[in-house]
Amino acid sequence: MITVLIADDQPLQRFGFRMLLEGTPETEVVGEAGNGADAVRLVEQLRPDVVLMDIRMPGMDGIEATRRITAAGARTRVLILTTFGLDEYVYSGLRAGASGFLLKDARPEELIAGIRAVATGDSVVAPSLTRQLMDAYTDAARPVPARAEDRRLAALSDREREVLIAVAQGMSNTEIAEHLTLTESTVKKHVGRMLAKIEARDRVQAVIFAYDEGLANPRRSS
Template sequence: MTTVLIVDDQSLQRYGFRMLLETAPDTEVVGEAAHGAEAVRMAAELRPDVVLMDIRMPGMDGIEATRRIIAAGGRSRILVLTTFDLDEYAHAVLRAGASGFLLKDARPEELLAGIRAVAEGDAVIAPALTRRLLDTYAHHLPGAPQGREGSMDPRWRALTDREREILVAIGQGWTNGEIAKHLVLSESTVKTHVGRVLAKIGARDRIQAVIFAYDLGLTRPNTPG
């Protein structure tokens, strides 16, 4: 059973999410929070598997709430739900430690699948949406070192040549299948390499690896591929 805390300042939105989650036999809503500070408190008390986090809320927003929940070192993982085209702070909440990002108008089955994926330790942003997200918001990201492709970063130096290829591909938003086809490897081999890359760079999931690749200047928006 996956336990979920719903965080949104709109009561009707929270009600809608609760109604949906209560139809799934493998999810349980353990609480609702109307703002960030309440979310931080309830996450500490209830220790949900997943926190469905809105970004724009009065008082403490979802970015700061995410940062504090992650910093507390608890078990909860954050799945952000917001209106993509309007929210210029999307990349910030991912940097704060969120494990995924979905649109509020996602289909019910997509939301439920996203919750399950995050609870299992995976990222839930589809590669196509990863590309769109980073293409849109990359100009907000801090400047990354250019020309040497992050060669001074010890985490980059710790990777093998093959793992560096994998990291660049992850940064471009490729699926394991796409990476396997491009590098002429089996998907199981790619999955193993991805796991090693995440471990070596200290990333919780693929989303954090994408951000790491962008920070090092390994890939930029609209990289051909």
């Protein structure tokens, strides 16, 4: 059973999510929060597996709430839900430690699949959205001075580095397998080892790490 906390300032939105999740055998809603401060407090009390986090809420917003939840070291993972698509708030939320994001008009099965993925430690940012996200990040990023290669990057094997670049370009495991002429099971193992070595919780953090290190550029052919 996956326990879920719903954080949204719109009562009707919370009601809709609750109805969906209560009708799904594998999920249980353990609480609701109308703002970020309540979300942080309830996570401390209830220790849910996943928080469905709205961004724009009164008082403490979803980004700050996400930052505090992840900084506390809790096992709770945050899935951002937004009506605004890829904007600076979503990027900031991922930077704050969220495990991904979905649009609020996602199909019910997409939301359930996203919750399931996040609860098991995966990311729910689809490859196409990853590409858009990284395009936006590259546009907004300021040039940084050259620096020594990160020790985490140096720890990667050549193959793991190739896999990291492919992930940063928004490829799925299936696409990586085809691109590198590997089986999907082998790709999955490489992804797991790569994530462990760069100390990333999921593919979203891996993508951000790759771009921070200048390892990939969405506008440069691979």
